[in-house]
Amino acid sequence: MTKLALVTGGSGGLGAAICxxxxxxxxxxxxxxxxxxxxxxxxxxxxxxxxxxxFQLNVLDEKAIDKLVNQVSEISDELHVLVNCAGMTKFVPHSDLEGLDDDLFDKIFQVNVRAPFALVRAFENQLRKAKGCVVNITSIAAQTAIGSNIAYCASKSAAENMTRSLARALSPDIRVLAVAPGLVDTEFVKGLDDEWRHQQEQSTPLKRLAGxxxxxxxxxxxTDVLTFSTGSTISVDGGRPLGS
Structure with missing residues (x-):
């Protein structure tokens, strides 16, 4: 039987690579x-x-998630893999507390934390039937507290904590893990200032960005190799927390 995988945010560079x-x-x-x-x-x-x-989906729309469940159920009543890759952020200097207003703070948490939980909750039955696996895409920012803004860093830390909680709550039927990239060399990042990108590479022990x-x-x-792992975070950061 062909296994079914659902990836949110699959049209972006990272999501497309996962698909x-x-x-x-x-x-x-x-x-x-x-x-x-x-x-x-x-x-x-x-x-x-x-x-x-x-499928088009606003991950903050509960009715849209319910519709997605129905659409996926028409394909199969078993979901083997759910990858929560959809996310959002906005660059706000950490020292600019006024720049990180309440609306932006709340939306970051809604998209990066609440939405992955909502997707897991919505697809719990299909995942249980398949003895499936959930992978939440988090970030090195969860550990370093260095990132696009304070709320983003906090949201990724919350997502990793939630990964552990869900792994406990959904065992033994569903495994839940997180994958935490460092700065990924996407087309967007390649378009940023070359000097800044070079600085980021040099501050990573492996002297390059993640692909x-x-x-x-x-x-x-x-999903397919670490089959006895759950509640863990897999880092793909070139050793960035170690410093240069």
Whole structure:
């Protein structure tokens, strides 16, 4: 039987790499996108195999999540993998407390923490039937408290704590892990200031940034290789917390 994987935020660079990796390894992949249908179509057209699908989803919309459950259930009543990759942030200097207003703070937590929980809750039955695995994409910022803004760092720390809580609550039927990338060399990051990117590389012991494929490999390892692991965070950060 072909295994089914659901990836939220699958039209972005990192999400697309995860979808590609899973499809290459025999998964039937369905993924969500927020607004960029063109990007979603491109990802979908490049996936190996057949039967894949893309669905528009606002992860903050409870009714939309219920609709997604119905759409996925029409494909299968078993969900083997759920990857919570959808996320959001905005650059606000950590010293600019006024710049991090309440609305932005709340939305970051809603997208990065509440939404992954809502997806797990919504698909619990399908995941249990499949003895499935949940992978939450977090960040090195959960450990270093260095990132795009204070709320983002805190939200990723909360997501890792939630990963451990869910792993305990859903055992033994469902494994729950987190994958925590360092700065990933996406197309967006490649377009940033070269000097800044060089500084980030040099502050990492392995002297480079993470590749999207390396993060996708870690997700696949969590789902299909590390089958006796749950509640853990897999770091893909080049040793960044160790310093240079």
């Amino acid at each position: 590609t990796k899973l499809a290459q390894n025999g998964y039937r992949v369905v993924f969500t996108y927020n607004s960029n249908a063109e990007a979603a179509d491109e990802v979908l057209s490049n996936l190996e195999g057949s039967g894949h699908g893309a 999207e494929k390396e993060v996708a490999d870690a997700v696949y390892a969590a």
